[in-house]
Amino acid sequence: MPELPEVETIRRQLADRLPGRRIVAVSVRDPLLVAPLAPPDVAADLEGRTIVRVHRRGKYLLLRLDDGDDLAVHLRMTGRLHHSDAAPEEERFQRAVIGLDDGSHLTFSDQRRFGRLWRVPAGPAHWRGRVGVEPLGGAFTAARLAKLLEGRRAPVKASLLDQRLIAGIGNIYADEALFTARIHPRRTGGSLSPQEVRRLHRAIRASLRAGIAAGGASIDSYRDTLGRRGTMQDALRVHLHAGEPCRRCRAPIQKIRVAQRGTYLCPRCQPR
DNA sequence: CGACACTCCTGATGGC
């Protein structure tokens, strides 16, 4: 599932190719993608606009339009964005095809139809309160993380997944970061020592950076904009490795459920 | 406000 590293991989690819391109034709095949708006209205609204910049907020990909708004795209579980030089062939899970003035096409496809595409006003106001600090940005310090976790009684993993606190961490990188930091996912945020918070801070950034360097994790359906798989799935140390020996201590990796998510950990390296 | 359950979706999986 696309998390920050996967969305960032897509962003970097599109940032090389989309700025300066004018949208000439929009075909929304699945009304759910743009609900509650109607596909023809969305098409008419976007056609003629020029994409000036490709940026990202957490897991939200943002295409800045020349009228000042952002076209926001969220891939959720199984969404994909594909950029092709020619018009794409019809495919079962195609939800929208955006034709650009150089003849290339941006295709949104999504098996499970959780993904969404919508227009938002540019700037931080829209995201304030909904999307928290960028974990790879300068504002995300160990002190900031400590403040976010201070007094929290929820499992620390639940807080890592809460997009209002930190933007872009999903189930994969939460598991990996907690393993690296040697913290049990069910520990409460408020129970972490300053040293543990520092370890977690470093581990979050290291895990996300590793994911970006690997071009994302293609566990299920994630592909980059050229249809290629990432390689981060091969570098995961606990996520999806239930029953296998821990790489650090050889104890069998456990799978438990935390915050309604399948959660992988080493019970010896990550004691409660 | 914080914590948590519920909901949306559909392909994959497991049991019988």
Place this chain on the structure above:
DNA sequence: TGCCATCAGGAGTGTC
């Protein structure tokens, strides 16, 4: 082999 129930989960919403 076929059928059906269950599972997977990001984020928005509702409840206490």
